[in-house]
Amino acid sequence: MARTGLKSSKVLKEFAIKKRTQLWQYLNTSVDxxxxxxxxxxxxEILPGATSSAAANLELVENETFxxxxxxxxxxxxxxxxxxxxxNVYVQDMGLINVxxxxxLITDQSTNIVADDTAGVGGFTNxxxxxxxxxxxxxxxxxxxxxxxxxxxxxxxxxxxxxxYMYLIVGQTGGVPSVDxxxxxxIEFVVEQAANVEFIQF
Amino acid sequence: MAEEKVKLEAVDYSxxxxxxxxxxxxxADVKIEAKYKNEPEFTVVSDTAMAKGAVKSEAxxxxxxxxxxxxEERRVTITPKNIAWYKSRTSxxxxxxxxxxxxxxxxxxxxxxxxxxxxxxVRKAALQDSIDAKKNKFAASAKEA
Numbered sequence: 001m002a003r004t005g006l007k008s009s010k011v012l013k014e015f016a017i018k019k020r021t022q023l024w025q026y027l028n029t030s031v032d033x034x035x036x037x038x039x040x041x042x043x044x045e046i047l048p049g050a051t052s053s054a055a056a057n058l059e060l061v062e063n064e065t066f067x068x069x070x071x072x073x074x075x076x077x078x079x080x081x082x083x084x085x086x087x088n089v090y091v092q093d094m095g096l097i098n099v100x101x102x103x104x105l106i107t108d109q110s111t112n113i114v115a116d117d118t119a120g121v122g123g124f125t126n127x128x129x130x131x132x133x134x135x136x137x138x139x140x141x142x143x144x145x146x147x148x149x150x151x152x153x154x155x156x157x158x159x160x161x162x163x164x165y166m167y168l169i170v171g172q173t174g175g176v177p178s179v180d181x182x183x184x185x186x187i188e189f190v191v192e193q194a195a196n197v198e199f200i201q202f
Numbered sequence: 203m204a205e206e207k208v209k210l211e212a213v214d215y216s217x218x219x220x221x222x223x224x225x226x227x228x229x230a231d232v233k234i235e236a237k238y239k240n241e242p243e244f245t246v247v248s249d250t251a252m253a254k255g256a257v258k259s260e261a262x263x264x265x266x267x268x269x270x271x272x273x274e275e276r277r278v279t280i281t282p283k284n285i286a287w288y289k290s291r292t293s294x295x296x297x298x299x300x301x302x303x304x305x306x307x308x309x310x311x312x313x314x315x316x317x318x319x320x321x322x323x324v325r326k327a328a329l330q331d332s333i334d335a336k337k338n339k340f341a342a343s344a345k346e347a
Contacts, residue, residue: 052329091336093329149340158328165329169336173344202326 039063046081049201053095054168056080056185058199065193072193075107080185082168088178089171091153094185095201097164102192104164109152111168114182118142129168129183136172136179148173152185230280236267237275244277 035041039062048055061075080094097104111129118124119142125135134150137143153167166187172179191197231251235244267273 051326089337089340091333091340093333096325096329148344153336155332158332159325163325165332167333167336169340171340171344173341200322200325202322202329 037062044079046079047201049093049095051202053093053201054080054082056094056166056199056201058095058097058197060197061188066190073105073190074193074195075188075190076197078166078185078187078189080166080168080183082183082185083180084168084170084183085180086178088173088176090168092168092170092183093202094166094168095199097166097189098198098200099162099164099191099195100197101162101195103161104154104156104189104191106154106187106189108186108188110186111152112184112186113150113170114184115144116142116180117144120144134170134181136170136181138179139177140180145172145174145176145179147171147179152187233279233281235277235279236273237277238267239272239274241271244275 032041042059044057044059046055046057057079059077061077064075066073066075078094078097082092082094084090084092109129113125113127113129113134113136115125115127115135115137117135117137125144127133127135129150129152131150132146132148134147135144136147136150138145148171150170153169155165155167156163158165168183168185170179170181170183231249233246233250234248236247237244
């Protein structure tokens with residue numbers, strides 16, 4: 001019998017540890033797979049486009065569908081994070097969502113706009129994007145000023161009804177040199193169950 | 203030239219739809235209007251309910267232009283009707299006559315989805331144009347205010 005250099009008890013102990021590790025890895029992978037597949041765990045990578053698109057991510061919301069009027073819909077969630085600085089009007093592209101069939105119907109829009117107000121009331125403002133109700137930082141002075149316009153724009157009139165160009169439009173035309181903010185865009189939308197959805201960034 | 207145009211229009215419009223489209227589940231009313239030379243208003247020449255995939259005709263042929271008239275502009279209005287809230291997304295396409303302008307040919311599809319192949323570059327150009335247009339519109343509305 002060949003000698004391993006290890007005592008039999010030590011071999012058994014190492015074997016047990018190895019099996020236990022394998023079992024743990026197996027369970028961990030299975031649990032992770034299960035949680036991800038039911039939508040309870042996700043890791044979203046928010047990446048910018050190659051040239052102009054703001055960092056964004058689009059994902060199907062698993063296991064959540066709607067049926068209305070005999071038509072089945074599935075849900076997607078779209079995130080885009082960005083810093084807008086140095087201008088007083090922004091038309092920031094967030095990419096294009098192509099829906100092969102039917103329309104892209106936005107059912108929820110919960111974008112947060114953050115502005116530096118450290119020289120004003122203090123700290124940072126966090127508010128919903130709401131046109132003239134949106135606070136922006138005034139000219140890098142760390143005080144805030146209301147926007148003239150601020151909203152999420154879905155435009156499917158450019159290269160086909162199925163191409164939904166997504167923009168964040170923010171502007172202040174009260175004579176200030178510039179306005180700044182951070183934007184955390186979150187949109188949920190539904191498309192027909194049979195539609196293919198493609199996310200294109202520029 | 204006018205004669206040639208009339209000749210091109212002298213075909214029957216076919217409402218038989220077979221080709222799949224990008225809005226396959228949609229049922230819509232499709233109204234086609236024509237504006238003839240020396241007439242101030244559009245004339246409704248076809249107003250048809252169409253079933254699934256109805257935005258393109260099988261032959262893509264337009265209505266016959268009445269004798270003695272010359273077509274100046276054609277307008278196609280698609281009003282979705284089978285799903286209630288799609289109704290707010292009525293699509294209107296207008297095609298004007300003139301040198302080099304597209305007026306439709308026998309066998310050609312309605313250009314409702316755009317004739318240009320949508321490559322990334324085409325979309326990128328459209329994106330840039332639209333960003334500029336949106337900024338200009340915003341600037342113009344701010345001046346008015």
